[in-house]
């Protein structure tokens with residue numbers, strides 16, 4: 001069974017608006033089983049990214065690394 005099963009870190013990126021940062025953060029902790037990093041959104045992300053909760057323009061990017069499949 002050598003080299004057949006490799007767990008690679010999996011990265012999850014979600015966005016959240018000001019209003020839903022807490023609920024999105026909560027959900028991502030649930031999903032990733034680890035605390036995500038929080039960054040302010042870059043201006044160029046605002047055209048494509050949407051809040052994970054409500055779909056409006058986000059203010060934050062949340063990024064988590066997980067080994068969970």
Ligand SMILES: [Zn+2]
Nearest residue numbers: 017020051054
């Ligand atoms: Zn929102």
